[in-house]
Amino acid sequence: MAKKTLLLIGTKKGAFLAEDDGARSAWRLRGPLCEAWPINHVVGDRESCTIWCAGGNEWFGAAVWKSDDLGRTWSHSSEGITYGEGGTPIKSAWSLGRRNGALYAGVEPAGLFRSDDGGASWRHIAGLREHPSREHWQPGGGGLILHSMVFDEADDRRLWVGISTAGVFHSADGGASWEPRNSGTRCDYLPEEMRYPEFGQCVHCLVAAPGVAGRLYQQNHCGMYRSDDGGLNWHSIENGLPSSFGFPVVVHPRDPDTVYLLPLNGDVLGRYVPEGKCAVWRSRDRGASWQALRRGLPQDNAFIGVLRQAMATDALEPAGVYFGTTSGSLFASADEGESWAVIAEHLPTITSVETLAVDG
Amino acid sequence: MADESAPAPEVVVILPEALTRLFADSATRITVRASAVGDIIAELERRWPGMGDRLCDSTPQIRRHINVFAGGRRLGLDGVLEQGAVVTIMTGVIG
Numbered sequence: 269m270a271k272k273t274l275l276l277i278g279t280k281k282g283a284f285l286a287e288d289d290g291a292r293s294a295w296r297l298r299g300p301l302c303e304a305w306p307i308n309h310v311v312g313d314r315e316s317c318t319i320w321c322a323g324g325n326e327w328f329g330a331a332v333w334k335s336d337d338l339g340r341t342w343s344h345s346s347e348g349i350t351y352g353e354g355g356t357p358i359k360s361a362w363s364l365g366r367r368n369g370a371l372y373a374g375v376e377p378a379g380l381f382r383s384d385d386g387g388a389s390w391r392h393i394a395g396l397r398e399h400p401s402r403e404h405w406q407p408g409g410g411g412l413i414l415h416s417m418v419f420d421e422a423d424d425r426r427l428w429v430g431i432s433t434a435g436v437f438h439s440a441d442g443g444a445s446w447e448p449r450n451s452g453t454r455c456d457y458l459p460e461e462m463r464y465p466e467f468g469q470c471v472h473c474l475v476a477a478p479g480v481a482g483r484l485y486q487q488n489h490c491g492m493y494r495s496d497d498g499g500l501n502w503h504s505i506e507n508g509l510p511s512s513f514g515f516p517v518v519v520h521p522r523d524p525d526t527v528y529l530l531p532l533n534g535d536v537l538g539r540y541v542p543e544g545k546c547a548v549w550r551s552r553d554r555g556a557s558w559q560a561l562r563r564g565l566p567q568d569n570a571f572i573g574v575l576r577q578a579m580a581t582d583a584l585e586p587a588g589v590y591f592g593t594t595s596g597s598l599f600a601s602a603d604e605g606e607s608w609a610v611i612a613e614h615l616p617t618i619t620s621v622e623t624l625a626v627d628g
Numbered sequence: 629m630a631d632e633s634a635p636a637p638e639v640v641v642i643l644p645e646a647l648t649r650l651f652a653d654s655a656t657r658i659t660v661r662a663s664a665v666g667d668i669i670a671e672l673e674r675r676w677p678g679m680g681d682r683l684c685d686s687t688p689q690i691r692r693h694i695n696v697f698a699g700g701r702r703l704g705l706d707g708v709l710e711q712g713a714v715v716t717i718m719t720g721v722i723g
Contacts, residue, residue, distance in 0.1 A: 303649060327646065327693045327719045328682040344650060345678060350686045357685035 272628040273582055274338070275590060276310035276319060277598065278620035283307045283321045285339050286612060290628050292588055292602040295611045302333045302342060309577050311364045312338075312624035319624075320387050322373055324360030332361050332373055334387045338626065348390035349373065349381055351397075363577065365417035368424055374414030378405060378431045380443065393443035401434065401448065401467045408432035408470050408489070415576055416474035418484065428484065428499060430474035435467045436486065436499050449499030456490040472515045473576040477524030477554075485527050485555070487517040487576075489535060494555050505555025510542045516579035520604070521587050525554040528581070528589055528605060530574045540571040548589065550605050564608035565599065572597070577620035584625075592618025636661040637711040639698075641668055644719050647683070651676040665696050666705040668715060683717065693720040 275286040275295070282300025289295075307323040317338045324330035331344040349358055356377055363374040371383040373390065379397050381390040396402075396414075405412055409432075416430030425442045428449065435450040448467040455463050455470070470489030477483035482498040485505075491512045493502040506512045511531040520526035528550050533542045541547065546565040549558045566572075573594040582588040589601045596615035601608045641658050648654040654676050662668045673680030685691050689705060696703045698715045709715065 303646070326722050327691065328650070329685060329691060331682075346681050347678065350681075353686055353688055355686050357687060 271625050273584070273588065274312065274624040274626050275580075275598070275600075276312055276620075276622040276624055277592060277615070277618060278307040278310045278321065278323070278577070279592075279596070279616040279618050280306050281616035283310050283319075283323075283333070283339075284612075284615060285319075286598065287626075292582075292584070292600065295600075297612055298339060300616070301335075301339055302344075305331075305333075306360070307333075307619065308360060308362045309364050309620045309622075311366060311622055313366065314625055317626065318386065320364055320371065322361035322364045324358075330358045330361045330375060332364070332371075332383075332387050332390075345388055345390075347388065348383075348392070349375065351379065351392065359411070360413075362413045363415045363417060365419065367419040367427075372417055374417060374429065376411045376413040377407075378412050378414040378434065380414055380417075380429060382443070395439065395444045396429065396437065396446050399437065399446050404468065405431065405434040406468070410576075416471065418474055418476045420481075421476075421478075422481065426498075428474060428476075430471040430486065432472065433468060433470040433489075435469035436471050436474055437467075438499055449495075450502070451500065452495075452502035452504070453486070453488055453493055454490050473517045475517055475519050477519045477527075478522060480524040483524050483554075485517050485519060487514050487529055489513065492517070492529065492555065503555075505551070508558040509549060510547075510560075513539075514574075515576035516574055516591065518579050518581050518589070521581050521583045523552075525552060526604075527551050527555065528579065530579060530591060532573055538571065539573050541573075544568065544570050546570045546572060548591070548601075548605050548608075561601075561605040561608070563606065564601075564610075575617075575619055578618050580621045580623050582623040582625070588623070590621050590623065592621045594618065636663045636667065637709050637713065639668070639709050639711075639713040639715050641672075642714065642716045643672075644717060646719050647679070647717070650682065651679055654679070662709055662715075664705070664709060665690070665698075665703050665707040665715070668709075669705065693722050694718070695720050 273288045277284040282304040284299030286295045309322045312319045321333040331346040333344045365372040380393040418428040420426035437446045438449045484495040492506040514531040517529045547560040579591040598612040
């Protein structure tokens, strides 16, 4: 059966799904879904045709939505997404991750939850918030959020999370205990003598490279970094980029040396693409050099931003790359970023983009 | 002194559509027996599991932007109800 690509899109006003024609050249959009709740992240499972959405609204709090029929019908649950009676209320579910049948949710204020029944109920992975640094965690511009999860390809017990603003933390025992992994990442918002703390970094997005144990990339509030040892040491790879500031980073689905990001002009300068000219920046050599990819992207008065979860690749050959903007435009490349086309406009602020291959 | 053996007051509860749309087979107007607002929340949770979490946070209180009115007053979880009260649960004005 022919395969189609489904784009899973989170926005400030519901989830949307965009399905292609099998050639990634024409797209059909459905939404808003999830009762137009603010949705921060959408992920899917190809085998079961299940889609989950992490979100929450000001009236009804945090929840994870679930559809077992590729978005036609939905239910939601927050059973167990709590820090307990008397605990700080959870405002929103921010990010979702899947590993060997388990579903993980990162929330605001920062914490990690796990579901072993497909999202019907959840349990708190308490070890993270029991870390002694927790009282010093500070909210970033998006709140005190756990927004990134990375799972070791070979070892179920090993995982990493990114928290704004606390930094990267690693667990080697399935979440029971954690340690900061921020060595080499700086905090330009601290006095010079305090710029490389053990924790407190503003990691914006954390991803793993396929097929290379320990290879991680992170876009930080203050720089772009690569680690080759599971985050024990981070190396700046921002040389050649137009800015050290941005939100998303994604890795090629098969090439661990190819990485994409979308630098913005700076944290206090409006947070839009430099000079109003939109470009995805790609490295083919794990960050040693960078190339701006502009063909098909707006190059005049494009004061757009892209949020941390709003960029994705697919697994096709050649790989597709996608990103959504804060101004509601969705761009797609079917040739590894060489050329781009806008495939949706005037959506609400796009918070996340993921891809799912489905039977056509 | 209240007669603890007497049945709790019968009250009418009006729910917002933004809430009932989240729960299959729920209704925007129901009648329950409840002495306090907290009893209503417990009954809603019994009928439609998960609804209590949509209305209350972990502090535990009625969520900040959810309002519960009866008799011209805004009530919290311990708000006392009288026989025949009409309790209206509404989403607040935010955003």
